[in-house]
Amino acid sequence: MQDQPHALSRFSVLVATAEEFEQFTNDTLPELLDRAAVHTRKFLKETGQWADDVAHEKLALRWGYELLERFLVCGRLEVPCRPFFLLDSLAAKFFSQPDPMRYHRGLLTPLGRFLDGLASKAVISRDALMALFYHLYGFGQSQVVKVLGLDAMDSQRIYKNFGRWRRDGWQRTVEEIGLTEPELSSLEDQKSQDAKRVSTDAGRLLGEVQTHYRKSEPEHFPCLSGEQWADICRDGHSYDYRVWHLAMCRECLEIVCRFRQGEFPDIPVPAVDLYVRPLQKNGLMVEAGVNGGNGHGMATRRANSRLS
Numbered sequence: 001m002q003d004q005p006h007a008l009s010r011f012s013v014l015v016a017t018a019e020e021f022e023q024f025t026n027d028t029l030p031e032l033l034d035r036a037a038v039h040t041r042k043f044l045k046e047t048g049q050w051a052d053d054v055a056h057e058k059l060a061l062r063w064g065y066e067l068l069e070r071f072l073v074c075g076r077l078e079v080p081c082r083p084f085f086l087l088d089s090l091a092a093k094f095f096s097q098p099d100p101m102r103y104h105r106g107l108l109t110p111l112g113r114f115l116d117g118l119a120s121k122a123v124i125s126r127d128a129l130m131a132l133f134y135h136l137y138g139f140g141q142s143q144v145v146k147v148l149g150l151d152a153m154d155s156q157r158i159y160k161n162f163g164r165w166r167r168d169g170w171q172r173t174v175e176e177i178g179l180t181e182p183e184l185s186s187l188e189d190q191k192s193q194d195a196k197r198v199s200t201d202a203g204r205l206l207g208e209v210q211t212h213y214r215k216s217e218p219e220h221f222p223c224l225s226g227e228q229w230a231d232i233c234r235d236g237h238s239y240d241y242r243v244w245h246l247a248m249c250r251e252c253l254e255i256v257c258r259f260r261q262g263e264f265p266d267i268p269v270p271a272v273d274l275y276v277r278p279l280q281k282n283g284l285m286v287e288a289g290v291n292g293g294n295g296h297g298m299a300t301r302r303a304n305s306r307l308s
């Protein structure tokens with residue numbers, strides 16, 4: 001199956017049973033993923049939603065994974081079939097639905113757009129990635145440093161991340177998401193009136209959002225076991241994995257926080273606690289209106305922001 005003619009003939013291979021389907025798709029997973037991403041890219045180009053940048057490449061990859069997952073589930077029931085052709089037909093069907101890339105109805109609310117927009121930014125910006133710890137759980141810089149187990153040099157990077165985010169990263173991001181000042185204030189009002197309900201709603205959406213966005217980073221995608229995390233925490237290796245995955249996975253973050261509590265009793269077990277505006281330098285929150293005030297024209301880039 002390694003040489004070229006065989007590789008080409010794979011596209012028309014017929015599998016007869018669910019076991020053969022499984023074996024075949026397992027052997028050809030990278031090609032299948034690539035094909036699914038190509039379908040996504042083609043759809044985005046044809047509908048005028050494409051741009052040649054990292055954000056759109058990651059978007060294509062994410063939706064490639066989504067398609068592939070659907071294909072792996074439904075393909076077993078479609079045997080006998082030609083897997084590559086089945087994937088093509090599934091992609092065609094998927095992209096012919098109205099608004100196929102809207103992955104969760106709840107994400108249309110201001111809360112959903114805030115969470116989705118932050119995660120979307122975090123796959124292309126380290127500042128936004130670090131800011132997630134604060135916006136989702138209220139962690140300050142020093143807590144992030146402890147949870148991630150960073151040395152002095154990497155700790156400084158976290159302070160810089162928070163600083164840039166506070167200066168202009170947050171403002172730019174909410175504008176890209178298309179959230180208006182009244183919407184941001186209303187989210188804050190909801191939280192002050194019923195914090196528990198906002199946390200429950202945010203927690204529910206977060207699982208969906210984080211799973212979806214982790215697909216942009218296949219090498220950081222899988223969750224690790226408690227033992228694997230303990231190993232990483234003890235020895236301080238796998239820097240990138242720690243930093244990226246924990247910002248994007250509530251379950252693993254919880255495991256690591258529990259582990260860190262042995263050394264740092266001030267590390268809480270993370271509970272979803274939404275902060276709409278960035279953490280200020282002295283660690284205090286900003287009151288509504290201080291940082292924004294300019295709600296005009298914020299919605300203009302909304303169509304783009306959903307894609308990246």
Ligand SMILES: [Zn+2]
Binds near residue numbers: 224
């Ligand atoms: Zn995880």
